[in-house]
Amino acid sequence: MEFKSILKDIERKCSKVAYLCAVHMIDEKFNNKDIESISLKDFFIDYENYEIFLNDYVNVIYNKFDSSKEEVYNEICSFFEETPDNEYLFLFRLKKLSSQNPLSYMNIEDEDTRASSILKLENKINIIESSTYYKENEKELSEDIIKIKKSLEVVKTVAGIK
Known part of the structure:
Protein backbone atom coordinates (compact mmCIF):
# COMPACT_ATOMS: atom_id res chain seq x y z
CA MET A 1 0.00 0.00 0.00
CA GLU A 2 1.44 3.37 -0.94
CA PHE A 3 1.90 6.32 1.37
CA LYS A 4 -1.02 8.51 0.18
CA SER A 5 -3.37 5.56 0.17
CA ILE A 6 -2.42 4.65 3.75
CA LEU A 7 -3.00 8.21 4.93
CA LYS A 8 -6.41 8.33 3.22
CA ASP A 9 -7.35 5.04 4.90
CA ILE A 10 -6.20 6.33 8.29
CA GLU A 11 -8.26 9.49 7.75
CA ARG A 12 -11.32 7.41 6.82
CA LYS A 13 -11.04 4.67 9.45
CA CYS A 14 -9.46 6.39 12.46
CA SER A 15 -10.23 9.37 14.64
CA LYS A 16 -9.29 12.88 13.58
CA VAL A 17 -6.56 13.06 16.23
CA ALA A 18 -5.00 9.78 15.02
CA TYR A 19 -5.01 11.07 11.44
CA LEU A 20 -3.51 14.45 12.40
CA CYS A 21 -0.83 12.73 14.49
CA ALA A 22 0.04 10.41 11.59
CA VAL A 23 0.43 13.38 9.24
CA HIS A 24 2.45 15.30 11.84
CA MET A 25 4.80 12.37 12.47
CA ILE A 26 5.42 11.90 8.76
CA ASP A 27 6.08 15.62 8.30
CA GLU A 28 8.49 15.64 11.26
CA LYS A 29 10.34 12.49 10.22
CA PHE A 30 10.55 12.91 6.48
CA ASN A 31 10.15 16.66 5.88
CA ASN A 32 8.74 16.15 2.36
CA LYS A 33 11.47 13.67 1.40
CA ASP A 34 10.76 10.47 -0.49
CA ILE A 35 8.96 8.19 1.92
CA GLU A 36 7.85 5.56 -0.54
CA SER A 37 10.95 3.51 0.24
CA ILE A 38 10.13 2.85 3.89
CA SER A 39 7.45 0.75 5.46
CA LEU A 40 4.89 3.07 7.00
CA LYS A 41 3.51 0.18 8.99
CA ASP A 42 6.90 -0.39 10.65
CA PHE A 43 7.23 3.33 11.24
CA PHE A 44 3.79 3.63 12.85
CA ILE A 45 3.98 0.56 15.10
CA ASP A 46 7.36 1.61 16.56
CA TYR A 47 6.33 3.35 19.80
CA GLU A 48 9.56 5.32 20.06
CA ASN A 49 8.49 7.30 16.97
CA TYR A 50 5.49 8.59 18.92
CA GLU A 51 7.80 9.76 21.68
CA ILE A 52 10.19 11.41 19.23
CA PHE A 53 7.84 12.94 16.69
CA LEU A 54 4.80 13.86 18.78
CA ASN A 55 6.50 15.66 21.68
CA ASP A 56 5.84 19.05 20.10
CA TYR A 57 2.25 18.03 19.31
CA VAL A 58 1.27 16.83 22.78
CA ASN A 59 -0.68 19.97 23.70
CA VAL A 60 -2.89 19.57 20.64
CA ILE A 61 -3.46 15.90 21.41
CA TYR A 62 -4.31 16.50 25.07
CA ASN A 63 -6.06 19.86 25.00
CA LYS A 64 -7.91 19.89 21.69
CA PHE A 65 -8.79 16.20 21.47
CA ASP A 66 -8.64 15.07 25.12
CA SER A 67 -6.47 12.17 24.01
CA SER A 68 -2.94 10.86 24.54
CA LYS A 69 -0.01 9.45 22.58
CA GLU A 70 -0.91 6.04 23.96
CA GLU A 71 -4.48 6.26 22.66
CA VAL A 72 -3.25 7.39 19.24
CA TYR A 73 -0.67 4.58 19.21
CA ASN A 74 -3.31 1.99 20.11
CA GLU A 75 -5.62 3.26 17.38
CA ILE A 76 -2.92 3.29 14.68
CA CYS A 77 -1.77 -0.21 15.70
CA SER A 78 -5.37 -1.36 15.43
CA PHE A 79 -5.57 0.20 11.96
CA PHE A 80 -2.54 -1.86 10.90
CA GLU A 81 -4.01 -4.92 12.65
CA GLU A 82 -1.09 -5.07 15.08
CA THR A 83 -1.32 -5.44 18.82
CA PRO A 84 -0.07 -2.34 20.64
CA ASP A 85 1.43 -4.57 23.34
CA ASN A 86 4.37 -5.48 21.11
Whole structure:
Protein backbone atom coordinates (compact mmCIF):
# COMPACT_ATOMS: atom_id res chain seq x y z
CA MET A 1 0.00 0.00 0.00
CA GLU A 2 1.44 3.37 -0.94
CA PHE A 3 1.90 6.32 1.37
CA LYS A 4 -1.02 8.51 0.18
CA SER A 5 -3.37 5.56 0.17
CA ILE A 6 -2.42 4.65 3.75
CA LEU A 7 -3.00 8.21 4.93
CA LYS A 8 -6.41 8.33 3.22
CA ASP A 9 -7.35 5.04 4.90
CA ILE A 10 -6.20 6.33 8.29
CA GLU A 11 -8.26 9.49 7.75
CA ARG A 12 -11.32 7.41 6.82
CA LYS A 13 -11.04 4.67 9.45
CA CYS A 14 -9.46 6.39 12.46
CA SER A 15 -10.23 9.37 14.64
CA LYS A 16 -9.29 12.88 13.58
CA VAL A 17 -6.56 13.06 16.23
CA ALA A 18 -5.00 9.78 15.02
CA TYR A 19 -5.01 11.07 11.44
CA LEU A 20 -3.51 14.45 12.40
CA CYS A 21 -0.83 12.73 14.49
CA ALA A 22 0.04 10.41 11.59
CA VAL A 23 0.43 13.38 9.24
CA HIS A 24 2.45 15.30 11.84
CA MET A 25 4.80 12.37 12.47
CA ILE A 26 5.42 11.90 8.76
CA ASP A 27 6.08 15.62 8.30
CA GLU A 28 8.49 15.64 11.26
CA LYS A 29 10.34 12.49 10.22
CA PHE A 30 10.55 12.91 6.48
CA ASN A 31 10.15 16.66 5.88
CA ASN A 32 8.74 16.15 2.36
CA LYS A 33 11.47 13.67 1.40
CA ASP A 34 10.76 10.47 -0.49
CA ILE A 35 8.96 8.19 1.92
CA GLU A 36 7.85 5.56 -0.54
CA SER A 37 10.95 3.51 0.24
CA ILE A 38 10.13 2.85 3.89
CA SER A 39 7.45 0.75 5.46
CA LEU A 40 4.89 3.07 7.00
CA LYS A 41 3.51 0.18 8.99
CA ASP A 42 6.90 -0.39 10.65
CA PHE A 43 7.23 3.33 11.24
CA PHE A 44 3.79 3.63 12.85
CA ILE A 45 3.98 0.56 15.10
CA ASP A 46 7.36 1.61 16.56
CA TYR A 47 6.33 3.35 19.80
CA GLU A 48 9.56 5.32 20.06
CA ASN A 49 8.49 7.30 16.97
CA TYR A 50 5.49 8.59 18.92
CA GLU A 51 7.80 9.76 21.68
CA ILE A 52 10.19 11.41 19.23
CA PHE A 53 7.84 12.94 16.69
CA LEU A 54 4.80 13.86 18.78
CA ASN A 55 6.50 15.66 21.68
CA ASP A 56 5.84 19.05 20.10
CA TYR A 57 2.25 18.03 19.31
CA VAL A 58 1.27 16.83 22.78
CA ASN A 59 -0.68 19.97 23.70
CA VAL A 60 -2.89 19.57 20.64
CA ILE A 61 -3.46 15.90 21.41
CA TYR A 62 -4.31 16.50 25.07
CA ASN A 63 -6.06 19.86 25.00
CA LYS A 64 -7.91 19.89 21.69
CA PHE A 65 -8.79 16.20 21.47
CA ASP A 66 -8.64 15.07 25.12
CA SER A 67 -6.47 12.17 24.01
CA SER A 68 -2.94 10.86 24.54
CA LYS A 69 -0.01 9.45 22.58
CA GLU A 70 -0.91 6.04 23.96
CA GLU A 71 -4.48 6.26 22.66
CA VAL A 72 -3.25 7.39 19.24
CA TYR A 73 -0.67 4.58 19.21
CA ASN A 74 -3.31 1.99 20.11
CA GLU A 75 -5.62 3.26 17.38
CA ILE A 76 -2.92 3.29 14.68
CA CYS A 77 -1.77 -0.21 15.70
CA SER A 78 -5.37 -1.36 15.43
CA PHE A 79 -5.57 0.20 11.96
CA PHE A 80 -2.54 -1.86 10.90
CA GLU A 81 -4.01 -4.92 12.65
CA GLU A 82 -1.09 -5.07 15.08
CA THR A 83 -1.32 -5.44 18.82
CA PRO A 84 -0.07 -2.34 20.64
CA ASP A 85 1.43 -4.57 23.34
CA ASN A 86 4.37 -5.48 21.11
CA GLU A 87 8.14 -5.64 21.02
CA TYR A 88 8.46 -1.95 20.17
CA LEU A 89 6.49 -0.84 23.21
CA PHE A 90 8.34 -3.31 25.42
CA LEU A 91 11.75 -2.07 24.23
CA PHE A 92 10.69 1.54 24.72
CA ARG A 93 9.56 0.87 28.30
CA LEU A 94 12.66 -1.20 29.07
CA LYS A 95 14.93 1.53 27.73
CA LYS A 96 13.22 4.10 29.97
CA LEU A 97 13.38 1.75 32.95
CA SER A 98 17.02 0.78 32.37
CA SER A 99 18.07 4.42 32.33
CA GLN A 100 16.94 4.76 35.94
CA ASN A 101 19.22 3.65 38.74
CA PRO A 102 17.15 2.70 41.80
CA LEU A 103 20.14 3.42 44.05
CA SER A 104 20.05 7.09 43.04
CA TYR A 105 16.68 7.39 44.79
CA MET A 106 18.49 7.12 48.11
CA ASN A 107 19.86 10.62 47.44
CA ILE A 108 16.36 12.11 47.63
CA GLU A 109 16.23 13.80 51.02
CA ASP A 110 12.47 14.10 51.48
CA GLU A 111 11.20 10.69 52.63
CA ASP A 112 7.75 11.05 51.04
CA THR A 113 9.22 12.06 47.69
CA ARG A 114 11.74 9.21 47.89
CA ALA A 115 9.02 6.68 48.70
CA SER A 116 6.79 8.01 45.93
CA SER A 117 9.63 7.82 43.38
CA ILE A 118 10.52 4.27 44.41
CA LEU A 119 6.89 3.17 44.15
CA LYS A 120 6.57 4.79 40.70
CA LEU A 121 9.59 2.80 39.54
CA GLU A 122 8.07 -0.36 40.97
CA ASN A 123 4.85 0.42 39.10
CA LYS A 124 6.79 0.75 35.82
CA ILE A 125 8.28 -2.69 36.43
CA ASN A 126 4.81 -4.09 37.15
CA ILE A 127 3.46 -2.59 33.91
CA ILE A 128 6.21 -4.32 31.93
CA GLU A 129 5.74 -7.63 33.73
CA SER A 130 1.99 -7.57 33.19
CA SER A 131 2.28 -6.90 29.46
CA THR A 132 1.27 -9.66 27.11
CA TYR A 133 4.48 -9.34 25.10
CA TYR A 134 6.61 -9.80 28.23
CA LYS A 135 4.56 -12.77 29.44
CA GLU A 136 4.86 -14.46 26.05
CA ASN A 137 8.64 -13.92 25.97
CA GLU A 138 9.48 -13.92 29.66
CA LYS A 139 12.22 -16.52 29.41
CA GLU A 140 14.27 -14.36 27.02
CA LEU A 141 13.36 -11.00 28.52
CA SER A 142 13.40 -11.49 32.28
CA GLU A 143 17.15 -11.03 32.87
CA ASP A 144 17.09 -7.23 32.51
CA ILE A 145 13.98 -6.92 34.65
CA ILE A 146 15.39 -9.17 37.38
CA LYS A 147 18.48 -6.95 37.74
CA ILE A 148 16.37 -3.83 38.15
CA LYS A 149 14.01 -5.59 40.58
CA LYS A 150 16.91 -6.75 42.77
CA SER A 151 18.30 -3.21 42.96
CA LEU A 152 14.83 -1.90 43.72
CA GLU A 153 14.35 -4.41 46.55
CA VAL A 154 17.64 -3.31 48.14
CA VAL A 155 16.59 0.33 47.91
CA LYS A 156 13.14 -0.43 49.35
CA THR A 157 14.72 -2.28 52.28
CA VAL A 158 17.18 0.53 53.01
CA ALA A 159 14.42 3.15 52.66
CA GLY A 160 12.10 1.15 54.92
CA ILE A 161 9.41 0.64 52.26
CA LYS A 162 7.46 -2.61 52.28
